[in-house]
Amino acid sequence: MPHWSVYTGDSEPHDGIDDLPAPPPWRAFDGGPVLPVPRDTDDGAAVSPDRAHRARTYVAAPETVQLVNAALVLRRPLLVTGPPGTGKSSLAYAVARELRLGPVLRWNITSRSTLSDGLYQYDPLSRLYAARRAVWRAGDGTPGAKASGAGRPDDGPPAGTDVEEHLRLGPLGTALLPYGRPRVLLVDEIDKSDLDLPNDLLNVLEEGQYEIPELMRAARRSGPGATAEVLADGTDAPVAVTRGRVRCRAFPFVVLTSNGEREFPPAFLRRCVRLRLRRPDHEQLTEIVRAHLDTPAGEAEHLINRFLARAADGELATDQLLNALYLTGVAGLDADSRDALADELMPYLSATADGDGF
Template structure:
C-alpha cells in the first residue's frame, strides 16, 4: 500500500489515523479548542447490532481502499455511487470501525432536507413556552452559567441541538465520520448549498450570534447529534480542526453540478462478482457449503435479468441453511426471498 494509506480494509481496529499525512495547505483547518473523539457507547443508534455487524464484516475492494485513503489525505468528501445493496453506506461504518473514529454521524436525505437540517435544529416554540413558564414561576432557581442559563446563550442554547453535519464540523482532534445517505434524493439546491460549508469547514448559528451580542459572555453550551455530550460554541461560530471523513451516497438517480463533483473524490461501486460474493458470504456466515454455493450461482444468474441486493442473498442462505429443505424447496424459498428490486422480465428460477 502507498505510504500515505491509513485505511487497510481488513476490519482490524488500529490507530493508523494518527499517521495521516498533513493536509494540503488549502485544506488545513485550525478550529479549537480541540475536542476528544466520543466513545462508541455514547451513541446507542450508531452502535446498533446491524451497524456493528456491517462495520466488522465489510469486504472492501482495492479500489475502495485506495479512494478512501485519497479522500482522507485530501480532506475531501467521498461520493460513493452504485446500485442498491452494494455496500455504499456500510463503507462509512467500516472506516469508522477500523480507524477508531467513534460513532458514525448519519444524515438521511429526503426531498425536504435542507442545509439547516444538517447543521442544527432550533425550536423557538419550546423556548417561548419555557419563557412563559419562567414568568409564571419567578421564584424557581436560575440555571447555573454553563448549564444553559443566562449569560451563556442561555435560553437560546437550551432549545438548540447540533445536527449531524454541524456536529461533524466541531473542532475534533480526530476526524468524525459523517454519512450523508442518498443525497440524490435531495432537491436541486442541497448539493450546491453544501459546497461552501464543506469547502470552508465552518458555519455560523445566527441565533447564538444574536444572543452573544446581548450577553456579557460569548459562549453557549449546546448538545450534539447522537448523544447528550454538551459542547461549547463561542460567539455562534463553529470551525473544524480535523476535517471529517464525509461519505455521500447516491444510487445514481441524478446528475450533480460540476462544481460539486470537482470537490469530491468519486468512487463507483459495482455489482460484486462471484469471488467477491463468496468473500461476502464468508465474512457474514462462515465458509459457504455446497448449498450456499448453489445459491450464489443462482443469485448471479437472476441478477442478469433485474436488480438484486447482496443482503437478499445473505437472507436466503441463512434461512435455507437453518430450514433443512430439499434442493427444490430450498430454491423455491430462495427465489421468494430474492424478488427483483425494479421491473424486469420474469425469470425461470434457479
C-alpha cells in the same frame, strides 16, 4: 500498501489515523479548542448490533480502499454511487470502526431536507413557552402574573430561556466541531434531495465552518468571548460554541451515497472524490458470504451461482442473497424446496423480463 494509506479494509481496529499525512495547504483547518472523539459507548451512543456487524464484515475492494484513503488525505468528501445493496452506507461504518473514529453521524436525506437541518435545529416556540412558564412560577401563580422586579437588567433571563437550551447540533454541524480526529459523517441518499441542497453544501464543506445566527445574536449581548453549551448530535454531552461560530480542526470523513438517480452540478462533483461501487463478482460474493455466515461451502456455492444467474436478467442486491442463504440454512429444506424459497427471496428490484419486477 502506499505510505499515505491509513485505511486497510481488513476491519481490524487501529490508530493509523494518527499517521495521516498533513492536509494540502488549501485544506488545512485550525478550529479549537480541540475536542476528543467520543467512543462508541459514550453517552449511550453505542453502535447498534446490526451496524456493528456490517462494519466488522464489510469487504472492501482494492479500488474502494484506495479512494477512501485519497478522500482522507485530501480532506474531501467521498461521493459513493452504485446500485442498491452494494454496501455504500456500510462503508462509512467500516471506516469508522477500523480507524476508531467514534460513532457514525448519519444524515438521512429526503426531498424536504435543507442545509439547516444538517447543521442544527432551533425551537423558538419551546423557548417562548419556557419563558412564559418561568414568569408564571416567579409570580403569584395566576395567569398573567409577573415576578416582582422581573425584567430588570440585573435579573438575567429566567431559567430555561437561554437560546442554547433549545438548540441542538445536527449531524453535519456536529461533524464540523473541532475534533482532534475526523468524525465520520454519512449523508445517505443525497440524490433524493432538493435540487439546491448539493450547492448549499458547497460552501460549508469547502470552508469547514458555519455560523449559528441565534447564538451570534445572544453573544453580542453577552460580550466578547461569550460561550454557549449546546448538545451535539447523538449524545447528551454539551459542547462549547464560542460567539456562535463553529470551525473544524480535523476535516470529517464525509460519505455521500447516491443510487445514481440524478446528476450533480459540476461545481459539486469537482470537490468530491468519486467512487463507483459495482456489483460483486463470484469471488467477492464468496468472501462476503464467508464474512457474514457459516454456510456450508457447497450450499453457498450453489446459491451464489443461482443469484448471479438471476442477476443477469434484472437488478438484485447482495443482502437478498444473504437472506436466502440464512433462511434456507435454518429451514432444513430439500434441494428443490430450497431453490424455490431462494427464488422467492430474491425478487428483482426493478422491471425485468418477468414484467412486474417479481
